[in-house]
Amino acid sequence: MPIVDIDPETNSELTKIMPGVKSNLEHYEWTQHRTFDGRDAGGYYDIAIDLVKDVNASDVRDLFAQNIGETITLFEAKKAFERTFRTGTATTLNLKSSNNLATEIRIKIKRPLPGQQLADLLIPSGGISCVQVVVDAVGVGRVSEL
Structure with a gap:
């Protein structure tokens, strides 16, 4: 799977909200969604993290x-x-x-x-x-x- 190029801060936040990072789930998700999204992995995951935080505050x-x-x-x-x-x-x-x-x-x-x-x-x-x-x-x- 392709490397997911994200900054250390995004990676740290992603690890907190997506336990599957330990098994490279972010690689799978990025491979599945990047074609449709049109932004880089960092931008995609920064937005995803914010949306998960909305659910987690609900x-x-x-x-x-x-x-x-x-x-x-x-x-x-x-x-x-x-x-x-x-x-x-x-x-x-x-x-x-x-x-x-x-x-x-x-x-x-x-x-x-x-x-x-x-x-x-x-x-x-x-x-x-x-x-x-x-x-x-x-x-x-x-x-x-x-």
Whole structure:
């Protein structure tokens, strides 16, 4: 995979919000998205970091953090999303899972410009979503029979 050319500060921030950096996830993501984005890796990841921070400062993050080991529903996640990002924005959110464990929160957005807030970028996804997921503690990856 191509080298991801980012400055040390961006790399440090990326390591905090994307644990997969240890397995070179940023290389995979850059390979997947660079063609469509049109900016350099540093600019792309600086914006991505800011958007993840928006999610991490939201009620969605709190919902997941307060329910480790528990099942949450898509309805609960969408309500938490709307409490932070405004009524009607939850159509952008989908949950993905593997073996019932939450693996992704997907949020569809239009191409962001530097400094834009997540709430200003949301668009309906129309994607398929799990109706409920189990919230796993970081790094555990196992769940007993439900």
